[in-house]
Amino acid sequence: MNSSVLATVLALVVAAGFPLAAYSQAKPDTLVKQRQSAMVLQGKYFGPLAGMAQGKVPYDQAVVVRNAGYLDVLNRMPWDGFTPVTKDEKTRALPAVFTDTAKFTEAQNQFQAEVTKLVAVSKSGDEASVKAQIGAVGKSCAACHDNFRQKQ
């Protein structure tokens, strides 16, 4: 497109609510909001799977496959928001997030590995294996929360 069309489109981009702050250095409160958003969505898509594993929600393989796929993408999104500039923000992140980064990274990797396994297992259609792997994912959530998130 020519430059005047581009200018119009880009004005619309800005109007769409993506101001400079969104692509310059993100502010601490923005980083927190973004990482918490990733956690909220992980909860949205993991919650029903936990319910299925517990027998509180009818087992639905299509939902498992879809949600596992979503989690496989969402699980990449929170971590770059846990930078040292956010350590004075009021959140439930424990100081260990910033002081024991090796262990925090290991916990992230463990979670990602369990989600990757869930994606694979969810396609097999073996309900018992899927439920067991949902449990393993939940366990990796809990392991990280236990060490790096303040209890409520």
Add this chain to the structure above:
Amino acid sequence: MNSSVLATVLALVVAAGFPLAAYSQAKPDTLVKQRQSAMVLQGKYFGPLAGMAQGKVPYDQAVVVRNAGYLDVLNRMPWDGFTPVTKDEKTRALPAVFTDTAKFTEAQNQFQAEVTKLVAVSKSGDEASVKAQIGAVGKSCAACHDNFRQKQ
């Protein structure tokens, strides 16, 4: 795994912060939080692309491909949160979201179609085409916001 192991794992699942509410009927404020989280993350991953299209951020094809892929998943996440039970929540969603659902769905589909195109174009490596398509995605964001989101 046997049932006692399962019970332990599932206790951990619950401890991980996915209480019943997460997989039973979500409450209006939860639905709002979830859909806003999807919007926040779309902003996180679209923002840098808008910056590239505007020449304010150096063009980086790897980031475009990655973020386009993320947007291709994130763009499926907000819409089921816009249910009528949320219409009295304090948000920027305009009444048209709940009264002109056909047009709202059309706007979602338009956005999804533009993101799908961006995913394809981003792999071509043609910078000008990618930037034009980033503009088209931004335009579809703005078109929906103009009609369905209260101005600040």
